[in-house]
Amino acid sequence: MSLDTVVEDIRDEARARAEEIRADAEAQEDELISEAEADAEAIREERAQEVEATIEQEREQMLSSANLEAKQERLGARRDVLQEVRAAVEAELADLEGERREELTRTLLDAASEEFDDSDDVRVYGRADDEALLADLAEEHGYEFAGERECLGGVVVESDTSRVRVNNTFDSVLEDVWEDELREISTRLFEDQ
Template sequence: MSLDNVVEDIRDEARARAEEIKEAGEERADEIRSEAETEAEALVEEREVSVENQIKREREQALSSAKLEAKQARLGARRDVLQRVRSQVEDELVELEGERREELTRTLLDAASVEFEDEDEVHVYGRADDADLLEEILADYDGYEVAGERDCLGGVVVEGTNSRVRVNNTFDSVLDTTWEDNLKEVSARLFDDQ
């Protein structure tokens, strides 16, 4: 074998080796590209899921917030209606006249007078507009006298001079108690709650 043949053989081997390295490099580049594409696809999918979950959470939060606002608005409207009803009842109590006003005032005074059976002198306070009515009613009670005015819808506040007992039997106090005791039922009737 001649030197030229040996050189040619070495060159052929070098070319073959270079071709193998080139093919191996291309294969490795394809693998790297494929892995990168797979990772990129996985990352895109992961981000899409993350964004969808975030959108879902934000939608649920917005919906929850809207429901809460609607509930607060509904409760506010109910509160306003209940306040208007109560104001209307108060107005009707103020406007009560004649026998009905006298009957209710006597009933409240009778209920309070139980506390003052041992008293010689009892002071009665009432609404300024009811002064004449109270004078007329108290004519039937020994030791009872109108002692002044109270800012109220009607009824009486009764005090014993010896016992320091005070009984508040005003229309206001009766309405407060009745309102609290029946607020749930009133609300149910007004708003058709089941």
């Protein structure tokens, strides 16, 4: 399995989770807009008895304020939804098990291995729960499992001999995908808004 396939799998998982959350985000946004419009209308009616110029001036000020507040709340709601999607993807990555976890970890270790010479003394680090898997995969490459690193999965591979360190953790792959695809994720979540 290539790194591109891993990245695409992560993208697909993020997109699927994004679609699930999209409906909730739309409902939140509609409610915020309705409340802001209702507030603006109530303010206009309350000032109806005042001088026409004062009414128009205050109405414009309040509409602008309400629209700005609604926009800020909508942006905050979108940010919250994106954080929920990210957390859900991280949870799914952390919960991967069995053959799927082994396949992704092997792919990431294979990709990292390309950075090292055969003569390098290479150490592999990873998630504590993956110790047995990482020890087996490291041994297959002639590497040493050297300990745990706080991550969702994947590998950190390093060698003092060549002074190279490769971070191929699920976290780093997700971060790259998230940064590259944030606009697309946001568009999918909030399209038609």
